[in-house]
Amino acid sequence: MPKNCNFIEKLREVGLRPTKQRIKMCEVLYNREKTFHFTINDLVKMLSEEMSQKISLATVYNTVHAFEKKGYLKEISIDSHKSYFDTNTSAHHHFFDEDTHELIDCDESDIDKINIRKNITGKKINSVEVLVRVASDNQNQK
Amino acid sequence: MPKNCNFIEKLREVGLRPTKQRIKMCEVLYNREKTFHFTINDLVKMLSEEMSQKISLATVYNTVHAFEKKGYLKEISIDSHKSYFDTNTSAHHHFFDEDTHELIDCDESDIDKINIRKNITGKKINSVEVLVRVASDNQNQK
DNA sequence: TCAACAGTTTAGAATTATTATAATGTATAT
DNA sequence: ATATACATTATAATAATTCTAAACTGTTGA
Numbered sequence: 368m369p370k371n372c373n374f375i376e377k378l379r380e381v382g383l384r385p386t387k388q389r390i391k392m393c394e395v396l397y398n399r400e401k402t403f404h405f406t407i408n409d410l411v412k413m414l415s416e417e418m419s420q421k422i423s424l425a426t427v428y429n430t431v432h433a434f435e436k437k438g439y440l441k442e443i444s445i446d447s448h449k450s451y452f453d454t455n456t457s458a459h460h461h462f463f464d465e466d467t468h469e470l471i472d473c474d475e476s477d478i479d480k481i482n483i484r485k486n487i488t489g490k491k492i493n494s495v496e497v498l499v500r501v502a503s504d505n506q507n508q509k
Numbered sequence: 510m511p512k513n514c515n516f517i518e519k520l521r522e523v524g525l526r527p528t529k530q531r532i533k534m535c536e537v538l539y540n541r542e543k544t545f546h547f548t549i550n551d552l553v554k555m556l557s558e559e560m561s562q563k564i565s566l567a568t569v570y571n572t573v574h575a576f577e578k579k580g581y582l583k584e585i586s587i588d589s590h591k592s593y594f595d596t597n598t599s600a601h602h603h604f605f606d607e608d609t610h611e612l613i614d615c616d617e618s619d620i621d622k623i624n625i626r627k628n629i630t631g632k633k634i635n636s637v638e639v640l641v642r643v644a645s646d647n648q649n650q651k
Numbered sequence: 652t653c654a655a656c657a658g659t660t661t662a663g664a665a666t667t668a669t670t671a672t673a674a675t676g677t678a679t680a681t
Numbered sequence: 682a683t684a685t686a687c688a689t690t691a692t693a694a695t696a697a698t699t700c701t702a703a704a705c706t707g708t709t710g711a
Contacts (some may be wrong), residue, residue, distance in 0.1 A: 384678055386688060407668080423690045428669065430688095444640075447584070447592040448668080448698085462629060477627035483641060485619035487604060490643035497639050498586075499625060501632040526707055528659065549697080565661045570698065572659095590669085590697080658707080665700065676689070681682100 381437040388426050391418060392434070402455035404443070404470040407431060410452075443470065445498060460497040473497070523579040530564055534572055538582075544597035546585070546612040549573060552594075585612065587640060602639040615639070 374393035375385040383389060395413050405413075407427060414422050431452060434440045443451040445463050451470055460473035481495050516535035517527040525531060537555050547555075549569060556564050573594060576582045585593040587605050593612055602615035623637050 384687065386678070388689070425670080425691080426689055442589070444586045444589055447586055447589060450589040450668085462627070464629070464632065465635065466632075471629065473627060477625060479621075479624050481623065481639060482621050483619060485604070485615060487606070487613065487643050489646055490606065490608075491646045493607065493642040493644050495639060495641050497623060497637060499637050500635040501629050502635050504631055504633045526658065528707070530660070567662080567699080568660055592697085652711100654709105654711085656707105656709085658705105660705070661701105661703085663701090665698105667696100667698080669694100669696080671694070672692085674690085676687105678687080679683105679685090681684085 381439075383433060383437065388422055389430055389433075391422070392427075392430055396434075396440075396454050402453065402472070404451055404453050406449050406451055408449075443496075445470070458494065458496075460499070462499045462501055465500055465502040473499070523581075525575060525579065530568055531572055531575075533560060533564070534569075534576070538576075538596050544595065544614070546593055546595050548591050548593055550591075585638075587612070600636065600638075602641070604641045604643055607642055607644040615641070 374390050374397070378385040378389055378393070391414065392410075395410070395417060410431065411422075411424060411427050414427065431440060435442055435452070438456055439454075441453045441456045443453055443461060445451055445461075446468075453470070453472075455472060459475065460478050462471040462473060463469075464471065478497055481497065483492065483495065516532050516539070520527040520531055520535070533556065534552075537552070537559060552573065553564075553566060553569050556569065573582060577584055577594070580598055581596075583595045583598045585595055585603060587593055587603075588610075595612070595614075597614060601617065602620050604613040604615060605611075606613065620639055623639065625634065625637065
């Protein structure tokens with residue numbers, strides 16, 4: 368698929384140089400049907416599988432954060448030990464499966480709009496995010 | 510205040526030995542009007558100020574996690590870089606001030622009850638938590 | 652009361668995730 | 682084509698957390 372041209376343009380639009388590594392990352396992240404969630408570790412694995420030459424860990428970190436800053440990726444805080452990222456950058460909520468450590472998107476229709484009545488003086492709301500933790504029904508429940 | 514007896518009993522009830530260090534931690538954490546939020550770092554500082562002898566960092570980690578497992582503390586995920594804990598273990602939501610990195614409790618009345626329409630087969634909901642990120646109104650907004 | 656044991660604490664080493672550094676490489680505008 | 686500014690790389694550094702093994706201390710039962 369010659370989608371790379373799109374990525375080159377996309378990168379250029381937001382002021383990122385379309386380097387080999389960034390284009391490869393775009394392919395891995397965005398050349399797919401659905402958005403998905405990953406940790407840096409996941410991504411490194413995916414990249415090293417897809418690429419002939421290896422990619423530096425530092426580059427993956429830098430590029431992911433560059434993408435995040437530009438709004439290509441969203442970071443999700445669930446677990447203080449790992450950073451999860453989401454290629455779905457729109458405002459949405461998540462389920463987190465505590466058994467498998469898997470993140471699942473909530474559709475907009477899954478949760479009612481959240482109405483916040485409290486106001487912190489001098490502060491504006493940047494985001495409102497719901498995290499629903501789920502686990503297997505029968506076994507241990509925490 | 511001779512509240513220590515309560516702590517000794519409380520610890521015993523959940524099967525934790527009432528050692529000097531754990532009792533001290535109970536005092537620092539629960540001998541106060543209001544519940545509060547802290548990071549391990551905060552707690553180490555508070556403890557070293559209050560105690561004559563120093564307490565090992567490893568002990569603080571172990572004991573905090575022991576408390577968490579027993580339901581004395583709740584961990585809150587906000588930031589992948591730091592673990593925040595809350596002495597308020599009831600289900601409630603939070604504001605996070607991105608300027609000061611301060612956590613603020615939501616009263617129950619501040620947010621409507623959240624209704625989740627999606628069901629993950631075979632999984633039960635363990636918790637539903639809302640995090641509202643706020644920041645200064647005028648300056649940078651991310 | 653006291654010995655023995657199991658659970659705890661401790662300091663420091665190890666681990667893990669992440670970030671900084673400095674040299675080398677490369678995309679871009681001229 | 683070339684200079685320059687930005688990227689990438691390997692490695693070192695840092696930060697938070699966990700592990701380890703030895704010393705210590707509540708607890709239990711004699």
